Amino acid sequence: MKLSLKPRLARARIITGPVIGTAAAGLAAGLAAISLVAASAQAAPAAGNAPVAHATASAKPVIVLEHGAWADASSWDRVIARLAVAGYTVYAPPNPLRGLPSDSAYLHDFLTKNPALAGRKIVLVGHSCGGAVITNAAVGDPAVKALVYVDAFIPAKGQTVDGLLGKVPGSCIGGNPASTFLPVPYPGAPKGAADLYLQPQLFPDCFASGVSAAQLAATQRPLSSAAVTQPSGTPAWAKVPSWAVVGTGDKVIPPAELLAMANRAHAHVAKVKAGHLSLISAPDAVARVIIQATTASS
Template identity: 35%
Template sequence: MSSSGSPTVVLVHGAFADASSFSRVIPELIARGLDVVAPAVPNRSLLGDAAYIASLVRQIPGPVVLVGHSYGGAVITVAGAEDNVRALVYLAGYALEKGESLGELQGRFPDSDLAAALVYTPFPIEGSTTPGTDVSVRIDKFPSIFAADVDPRLASVLAVSQRPLAAQAFTEAAPVAAWKTKPSWGLVASADRTINPDVERYGYQRAGMTTVEVDSSHLVMLAHPERVAELIHEAVRATAR
């Protein structure tokens, strides 16, 4: 915990990305005197990923503000039930209801451009004769769908260094919705072509979140790092003791 007594900010990345997607936000948060942790999410299953993040949160002394981007929003919806989590911040994310899966929430709305650009690849599962399925984004489609307002050179790097999401993660239901008991903030990326922005709006409104809209691609943390850092800091200030 930082010397100021502020919560530790835990940044949870989403599908088709890794912790480097927060590379422009982390310096902003550090400059504000905040302690930051940006773990690698396995992206194997909603329940497994949430359990992993929850285990990290439990080991952090003092309060935590959990930040989730995209699929990471679904992860913090579950992991955020940990006792020391003081607030949740969703960045272009999925705010699931208890008993709801990612596929169910997304299925209420028209598909984004992402749906037609997904690639499905089998991968071995230890101890099983049935392979799993990795989901990623076509490399040639990634920049326009995921990162339209990010430096094209960086977008091309992100496209070939994706962290896929196992298909299982789309179908698992959230056993808990932490936003029911924790104050929450939500950022809608209004130019998002990865998640239909209405999916974001619906989840946030249902949760009664403090919501802001930013004219941004899905990777809002790289396109608008100052705005994202300010929203996170707002949640920190509101919940710091």
Template identity: 40%
Template sequence: MSTTPTVLLVHGAFADAGSWAGVIAELQQHGIPVLAPPNPLRGLASDAAYIASAAAQVKGPVVLVGHSYGGALISVAGAVENVVGLVYVAAYVTEEGESLGELQGRFPLSPLVSNLREVTYPVEGAAGAGAGAAAAVEVTIKAEAFPEIFAADVPPEVTKILAVAQRPLTAGAFTETASAAAWRTKPSWALVAGSDQAINPEVQRFGAKRAGATVVELEGASHAVAVSRPKDVADLIREAVRATS
């Protein structure tokens, strides 16, 4: 069994596991085992359970890394026994019993909130049903606002692709409450994106401080910091791996 933790990368809303590509390349160059499973984005409890299951099936220790909404997931999933560290990247750091809405509501809202596009999707059991079938709401960022809000420091030709390839997040995820706060018993690290327009940097700083995390702040970094500054993100993850090996 390897004593070097496996890094399990959890993407957030409006993105997919491909957003970690640069970070994965950096970690692999240093011989660090990496996994980047898909995040279902269907709800805090169910998504956290999915990530917890993925972590529990890794042989050996795991460092969970969460970007954005993924931070809330690793705070819950991190309670799994073989998780030895948590890394938050431009992320929500939630407390037990707290929702994303409650956490971000303590601070001025970011431009993200007024630039979400809502659509509906059928809920389980509604397939094949006629008019009036049960549906739920999911959100993406309006395409015209996406570059400034999500990826202001990413080349325009890349943001155009990211904007149309968004993975939507169920709207209910903002009101579900976290069932655990693994940072209370596991060491944590946090990267604050200083120019984030999706999650107010003050929300990131507050959560990181409350968790007692080792904090790195990148001035001028957008919410898509894993895309624009993968080496900086990977360096913090490597610090967590070294500390927990």
């Protein structure tokens, strides 16, 4: 089964070097409105202006972060802050969490039709089910030079998130769906599908592993149940160099399965003493791996 959070205004966090900008914007080709949060250690840009790139940032690959289920782009905040200090331009677009094909198409359009990314090398990072999304979204995009999987699914062609959860015993969400999820119908859902909210009592030990569980449970964005049963396509990791952060205390995706998927993708593996949300509990370690990937792809 999969991760998700409750639909709110679609947000994408964008940081350019040490400058962090906030402004509502719409991307061409029907991309959802983006909010940018702006702040500068020196002078903040005028309202409505795009963030000004730091002189060294344009020479570095752009980093695009894809969140997982039961979360939104803010789950990357601590990692984003560290990457910004290192001078990277960072985008964290919303993951619709409606289904693997549509979520992947949404991210692919963000990567290929966003004028801000034109001509830039990209390092694409996915957390949890966001890993399945980047696996498909990067296919056919020569700008993507590296993939980074953070406690994430790394599916092969034809595999589903649900199927990967069952390959190795031990997942805290791999048992009886009735005791794991709260299903809620939504308009236009595929036949038999519903939005899946994680049962609040599972958040502290299973999903959050001690990371502000009450707030995460209250603000979770649901994942469509269709997303966990839709098969993955040809994987981008077959041609794109990959890195994997493996939380040794992950209770959502057993570490043995994380390692098996990473090894199959020939990923560079970094083990971190963290649960499923290492991007929140171990942001320094996660940022280091992302920077390693950007350095190798430069």
